[in-house]
Amino acid sequence: MARRHGKNGKVMMDPTGSTTVVEVASLNAWTLDASSANVDVTAYSDTNLQYVKGLPDYKGTVGGWWDASDTAFFDAAFAQTAVMLELIPSTLDATAKFSGLGYVDASINCPADGAVSISGNWVAAGNWTYTPGV
């Protein structure tokens, strides 16, 4: 496995929350933050703060260009149910992915001097997994 450029990233989604995911068109960015909710357990006489590790709080963002012919992103955002997300860093390592159920929020930006773009946040709605490429 090699280091990769993000140009071959991909976001797959199944709006029903099942596993029949399809690519969401015209996206150009995604992020995933798995920071843990660590708990401060510092006691008297400790010389620095100390923590015990909590659960990872899977959440992130997606972004891209608005495409009138692809309604999946906003359908997912307006739905009250969780969608299945697969976040792929590079299709050159197609089996490497982060996946799980998520709730998606969406926003759209329509500037007078540029292209219409979309962005959104997602949070985990189930257990997430990381599948390494090798």
Added chain:
Amino acid sequence: MSDAAEMDVAIFTVLDDPALQALLPDGVYWGQASQGTIPKTKFVIVAQTHHEDQYEFQDEAFERFIYQITARAKESTSVTVDTAAARIRVLMAGLTTATGYEVAAVQRIERIKYPDPDPSDPATLWQHAGGLYEILAQPTIP
């Protein structure tokens, strides 16, 4: 893959206009107008000042071009170049197609106007008027 040079062609096509030719009969040129044996005194200069590619995953989403298009005339007043610059703006608004692209927007983003002394005869002025034009286009040839 879409060829950005086709956008240059599209611009020259829309600027091929009888009303503009009547104002600036020496033609439309890319970058500079070679003076040749018969000096040119009224013409249009087109130059690309900026270009950037904007991407989506797996593909190119948009290309953003900025062209400087100016009317130039060797005369003491700016009447001719002002009229020509206004005509150029109208013509550029009509740029809706370019081979290999879906044109999403064409708009002037900056006005240009200034006089410039002739290098060989400082008492004679060149008048410049026009603008920077931004074109946002979606490539249609993968």
